Amino acid sequence: MIRMSLRQFRIQALAGAILLVLAAIYLLKLGADIRAAREPSQLPSQYGQTMLFLAAGFGLIPALIGAFWGAPLIARELETGTHRLVWNQSVSRRRWLAVKLAVLALASIAGSGTLSALLTWAAAPVDQVAGDRFNALLFGARVVAPIGYAVFGFTFGAVTGLLVRRTLPAMAMVFLAVIAVQFVVPNLLRPHYMPAERTTVSMSADAINQARSLGSITGGPVVGGLQIPDAWVTDTSALLTPEGRQLSDAAFDECLDNAPKTGASGRFGDTAVCLGKLNLHVELTYQPNRRFWPFQWIELALYLGFSSLLAVVGLWRVQRRVS
Incomplete structure (x- = not known):
């Protein structure tokens, strides 16, 4: 055979x-x-x-x-x-x-x-x-x-x-x-x-400019492509206020469409500055590279x-x- x-x-x-x-x-x-x-x-x-x-x-x-x-x-x-x-x-x-x-x-x-x-x-x-x-x-x-x-x-x-x-x-x-x-x-x-590990990342203007995307197809207050050194980010929460609530669509759209002109540089420019002033954060779920x-x-x-x-x-x- x-x-x-x-x-x-x-x-x-x-x-x-x-x-x-x-x-x-x-x-x-x-x-x-x-x-x-x-x-x-x-x-x-x-x-x-x-x-x-x-x-x-x-x-x-x-x-x-x-x-x-x-x-x-x-x-x-x-x-x-x-x-x-x-x-x-x-x-x-x-x-x-x-x-x-x-x-x-x-x-x-x-x-x-x-x-x-x-x-x-x-x-x-x-x-x-x-x-x-x-x-x-x-x-x-x-x-x-x-x-x-x-x-x-x-x-x-x-x-x-x-x-x-x-x-x-x-x-x-x-x-x-x-x-x-x-x-x-x-x-x-x-x-x-x-089991994944978790961390909280403050969304300053610099941190937002390091992301790959802002917003989603449905227009939600989300940020995409955030990275952690020596780790695989598996999930990113929506943008959260200091109280832990999701940023409202209205506030997000206001910064996205009508951010005050500051002449800021970076990937998202004035939008990043506007969002950075709201003292936002995100919760990241990740797997360390050692795994x-x-x-x-x-x-x-x-x-x-x-x-x-x-x-x-x-x-x-x-x-x-x-x-």
Whole structure:
């Protein structure tokens, strides 16, 4: 069974190996160039966009593994009927599926682990200077978490192919679903892996000018993009008065639209000065950067747990319902 699974997987394995070698050559060269830079403090501005581009591309790998390795694995055999040939031999259905899942899961681990190690090494000097380890894109392209994504993408693809029994529909469904999961987890689950810490920040004119945005689509008195050194800010309250009440929309709009002209500089200029005079503050919820490794292991365990549940569903399904 193992030999047969490897033989059936040889084309996908060859394509993956070629892409892996090309990616490894590029990352090794990138890492060498980064380490040859004369001004380490300029690395984030020089290579920041490259890191984000690579992380975004890295985020597609689990979806591609799921769509091109996982989805066709069972669906193609069910479409062509070749599964009956194996089942008429001495191999049980569950063993047939378990071996297929194990062989390609190990291939997914090897490929994603190698790429993750190379990218983590290449980007290490940039990450050290930037200190933005919890960036949603960058976090998912470093150390051990990508291994969990790859195993999940493959297992989800294989089980979806088993259930759908059509290769092309399964590939499309898996690709979109894995991307959706990778959007949901960082935004809804990751901030709560460990109890968050809280702090209060006074909103002086200088502090407001350090924010990235003021207001919202609905016009609420909110500020966005505030940062804490060596931490990931997961939630920011609305602008609060000294009494702890939310600043009224009328007072916020007055500063936003009709701030007295002072000639102030900064991102928000006169608006920041107007709001700064109101003695406002915000409450921030954050995760310290020292929790990066615990979060990596938690996320790896989460995705491996999802994958195990999917594998159990597949083994149950292939034994009872598939003919």
